[in-house]
Amino acid sequence: MERVRQFFSAILAGMLIGMGGTVFLSQSNPVVGSFLFAIGLFTIVVFQLHLFTGKVGYTPFNKPVYLIELVVTWLGNLVGTWITATMVQNSRIYEGMAERVAGMAEVKLSDDFTSIFLLAVFCGMLMFIAVDCFRNVQGSTLRFIGVFVPVMVFILSGFEHVIANMFYFSLSGTWSAHCFAAILVMTLGNAVGGMLIPIYLKVFKQR
Template identity: 25%
Template sequence: MSYVKPADLVGRMIDAGAGKLLLSTRDTLIRGFMGGALLTLGAAFAVTVTVQTGQPLLGALLFPIGFILLYLLGYDLLTGVFTLAPLALLARRPGASVRSILRNWGLVFVGNFAGAFTVALVMAICFTYAFSTAPNEVGLAIREIGHGRTVGYAEHGAGGMLTLFLRGVLCNVMVSTGVIAAMMSDALISKVIAMWMPVMLFFSMGFEHSVVNMFLFPSGLLLGADFTIGDYLVWNEIPTVLGNLVGGVVFVGLVLYATHHRTAPARVPAVSPAASPAAAPAPTSAQPVAVVR
């Protein structure tokens, strides 16, 4: 299986970020929509498996299916472009600017939200037979997730807000590692394995992903959860987006760029006098001398 070394990997990351900044509005929105839809279908699948089996670890193990499919198909997530787009600016690629980065992030956000909300609406219809009955057990579980991860944080005040933000940071450290892991190899099975590992970790540990939450919380509201749109925005989505931004930019993109692309000069080893080359040693004993008569 092929392996791309970190120095070459960062080059691929810069190329990917530069390409996303030059993408048309139409294609950015389409890729954002499909990225949000596939990721959140994976989330719905993971919750379904967890409810049906009573094994959260199994749900976490299967959640990355949607993530892997969307990146193999070339779609985008907000968490991924948080990491990649700034690298094009740091590398001074043509067309890379703060404005183009904000444009890209904004379009991907809109596309992701549209895709995630579409899945939320479709799944709410499926869970309730078009809102003609109470939600089934999977719908009830999703509704409770939305309640617990908004009001649940609010109950702890500033401590809850800090916890929410840090869970957003940790989430995108893992998710962005999964995004760039797809660039670590040119072999399909290698890409799948490399993406699977960090994304399974994030989901299993309950970290906060802004795009997954674009599905979970609108779903909860559609299914009758006891929280408001304001609760969702203040006590989840906005802090999660900011945490995802910090995690992806600072702890993944900038770290790799700094140590593998703008590598500091290597240290010159100090040479001690004892280790310096010396003149040829003088003979320690008299050598026989031939005498010519």
């Protein structure tokens, strides 16, 4: 039953990331779009939903069975992003963002896997910072900044977030064997980046 709960929690998290991606695509100003995208992560951490990029960083602090939770979370996030993408595709707002998301998907899928991995590592680091700040920093203003700023940085820098890209690829209808391989590379990069700071904290007994 717990795995079922985690799966449905992950679906909701995926849907929220998809909503963040939707509002980002609807904005012409990238700074405004990146700020509004962060509402997805903010809602996820407030309601303690399961997001792969928010949980993978805590792998070093957990037992090996935690990997099962990560897999369930990843799959739920995939389903959630697909649901949101399908809903948007069947709404009046899709026409206004179809060309833009297709261009984004083309850029990402034309990149080589080394570049994708490196960009995903940076994003993984920022996602851990965002989630951990919300968990541990005192004060509502600092927690708010701690969530929103790292998200804005990864979007404006062009770093690769695997769950956001699940949404973009679903919305643009560009799923293929190559696309799935790129998603796996992003997953690995986000995982590596997300664990860099936690490994440091664990090795040097900072936490």
